[in-house]
Amino acid sequence: MSALITCRHVDFGYENHDAVIDLSMEVDEGDYLCVVGANGSGKSTLVKGLLGLIKPTKGELTVAEELRRTGIGYLPQQTAAQRDFPAAVWEVVLSGTLSRREARPFYLRPFYSADAKRLAASCMEKLGISDLKNHCYRELSGGQQQRVLIARALCATSRMLILDEPITGLDPQAIQDFYRLVRRLNRDEGVTVLMVSHDVAGIIGQASRILHLQQRALFFGKPEDYRRTAAGQRYLGGEGA
Amino acid sequence: MKVIAEMLSYPFLVRAFAGGILVSLCAALLGVMLVLKRYSMIGDGLSHVSFGAISVAVAAGWAPLPVSIPVVVLAAFFLLRITENGRMRSDAAIAMISASSLAIGIVVTSLTTGMTTDVSSYMFGSILAMSRGDVWLSAVLSAVVLGMFLFCYHRIFAVTFDESFARATGVNVSFYNVVTAVLTAVTIVLGMRMMGAMLISSLVIFPALTSMRVFKSFRAVVISSGVLAVVCFCIGMTGSYVFSTPAGASVVLVNLGAYLLFWLVETALKRRIRWQPLKTGGKRTPPAGEEPASGSARKWKTIRPEGERAPYSAGEKKRP
Numbered sequence: 001m002s003a004l005i006t007c008r009h010v011d012f013g014y015e016n017h018d019a020v021i022d023l024s025m026e027v028d029e030g031d032y033l034c035v036v037g038a039n040g041s042g043k044s045t046l047v048k049g050l051l052g053l054i055k056p057t058k059g060e061l062t063v064a065e066e067l068r069r070t071g072i073g074y075l076p077q078q079t080a081a082q083r084d085f086p087a088a089v090w091e092v093v094l095s096g097t098l099s100r101r102e103a104r105p106f107y108l109r110p111f112y113s114a115d116a117k118r119l120a121a122s123c124m125e126k127l128g129i130s131d132l133k134n135h136c137y138r139e140l141s142g143g144q145q146q147r148v149l150i151a152r153a154l155c156a157t158s159r160m161l162i163l164d165e166p167i168t169g170l171d172p173q174a175i176q177d178f179y180r181l182v183r184r185l186n187r188d189e190g191v192t193v194l195m196v197s198h199d200v201a202g203i204i205g206q207a208s209r210i211l212h213l214q215q216r217a218l219f220f221g222k223p224e225d226y227r228r229t230a231a232g233q234r235y236l237g238g239e240g241a
Numbered sequence: 242m243k244v245i246a247e248m249l250s251y252p253f254l255v256r257a258f259a260g261g262i263l264v265s266l267c268a269a270l271l272g273v274m275l276v277l278k279r280y281s282m283i284g285d286g287l288s289h290v291s292f293g294a295i296s297v298a299v300a301a302g303w304a305p306l307p308v309s310i311p312v313v314v315l316a317a318f319f320l321l322r323i324t325e326n327g328r329m330r331s332d333a334a335i336a337m338i339s340a341s342s343l344a345i346g347i348v349v350t351s352l353t354t355g356m357t358t359d360v361s362s363y364m365f366g367s368i369l370a371m372s373r374g375d376v377w378l379s380a381v382l383s384a385v386v387l388g389m390f391l392f393c394y395h396r397i398f399a400v401t402f403d404e405s406f407a408r409a410t411g412v413n414v415s416f417y418n419v420v421t422a423v424l425t426a427v428t429i430v431l432g433m434r435m436m437g438a439m440l441i442s443s444l445v446i447f448p449a450l451t452s453m454r455v456f457k458s459f460r461a462v463v464i465s466s467g468v469l470a471v472v473c474f475c476i477g478m479t480g481s482y483v484f485s486t487p488a489g490a491s492v493v494l495v496n497l498g499a500y501l502l503f504w505l506v507e508t509a510l511k512r513r514i515r516w517q518p519l520k521t522g523g524k525r526t527p528p529a530g531e532e533p534a535s536g537s538a539r540k541w542k543t544i545r546p547e548g549e550r551a552p553y554s555a556g557e558k559k560r561p
Binding site for chain 1: 277278279395396398399402403405406407408409410411412452453456457458459460461462
């Protein structure tokens with residue numbers, strides 16, 4: 001069990017305000033870490049920081065060598081423009097193979113390589129969407145769309161997934177399916193998962209660790225302990241209070 | 242055939258055809274990106290900025306193209322920046338900028354030369370506008386656009402479909418946005434004088450919207466948009482020659498016709514799929530692979546409750 005990502009007293013932020021202050025945590029291999037917190041508490045900023053899209057303004061962020069090589073799979077929040085995007089499922093999944101790690105100096109290729117296609121096919125197989133290959137993305141249900149996006153993220157890497165509020169807009173059945181799917185990926189495929197979510201009650205049963213963010217980390221640790229903290233009880237509706 | 246041969250005997254019409262085909266091809270390809278990223282109005286905004294710039298240039302006695310291209314490119318940068326920062330809603334920003342530059346153009350013109358045919362031709366386009374230099378510039382532009390779509394097609398897809406994911410996988414998203422903005426600006430300045438400031442944005446949005454009605458993969462939409470744009474432009478130009486109608490407006494009308502045609506095709510395709518269950522004795526299982534919760538299927542279910550047979554249905558009407 002080695003740490004994939006280590007943060008030591010890290011601040012993340014934009015021009016003149018820090019959205020995340022003095023965060024210390026680590027993500028180990030095989031972890032299922034859930035980041036919870038109110039709107040505007042810095043969750044999305046943290047995700048951007050971990051993906052390397054913004055640099056920490058203070059502190060030390062260490063990313064394990066193997067993760068730097070393979071990259072992090074990312075499932076962004078869905079935008080309105082995507083919902084009616086005319087794209088076949090295989091086009092979406094294949095676009096995940098454009099990872100920077102494979103980039104050659106002259107990445108001017110009109111076609112995908114056979115390797116990329118094989119990888120995409122195996123990712124679709126893993127998520128049980130092979131039969132949707134030629135379907136149009138905008139005609140899928142919300143749950144199926146999320147599967148397609150996870151397959152795309154897995155094309156980028158099979159080591160670690162970052163999911164940013166993945167259950168927004170899904171119906172209860174699809175949410176349960178989605179959780180089952182993520183748990184399976186985490187347990188059977190050994191994918192490290194970091195999920196940002198509002199659904200604390202649904203998540204606490206399956207996550208291996210919880211990070212409660214309110215600019216600063218209010219809590220970081222095991223879900224059992226989280227139930228006992230004040231912050232946890234507020235979010236879980238005062239169980240055991 | 243005779244008409245086309247006759248048309249091509251005029252050198253200015255040959256130039257108009259060559260330049261127009263190239264510009265509409267570029268506009269259509271870039272249009273797919275712009276429409277899908279919800280920047281449809283950018284073409285409209287930029288053409289008005291271009292109108293303002295050209296009016297000022299004409300009033301000051303400068304050559305129009307060298308002045309308007311940099312101005313419009315700057316405006317394109319600015320509009321993209323606003324959209325990315327999210328400080329202001331981009332549709333509002335575009336509306337504001339386009340109205341202001343139109344106003345600047347009109348005021349400058351009326352103070353100097355007055356509203357002449359020149360101004361009217363900028364507003365509504367003139368078939369005589371394409372010079373030899375313009376045609377060359379269009380050729381260079383379309384070479385760049387086609388090259389970009391051929392070699393960076395997958396990056397373009399990634400950037401258009403999901404900017405955040407593309408950024409996370411190491412695609413230089415800002416670079417692509419800037420390139421798109423610059424190419425769109427040049428396309429619009431080139432096309433504007435033939436199509437007119439009021440009408441050029443249709444070249445950007447129509448082919449993409451039309452193709453999206455029927456085609457379901459990004460590749461098909463891109464290819465179909467390019468083909469449609471060229472075909473519609475040729476038909477529109479020929480029509481404008483035969484019926485002596487303004488070129489820009491004729492092309493737009495042909496584009497509208499194509500849109501309606503594709504819309505009909507889409508409706509027909511959808512109906513054919515949805516009507517199938519009726520033939521099997523009103524069984525309401527949706528066809529394989531189709532989500533029961535998808536919009537129209539659900540509507541259909543509510544219109545016809547369980548076990549009840551509709552007095553007549555569209556499916557039966559079709560039978561002899």
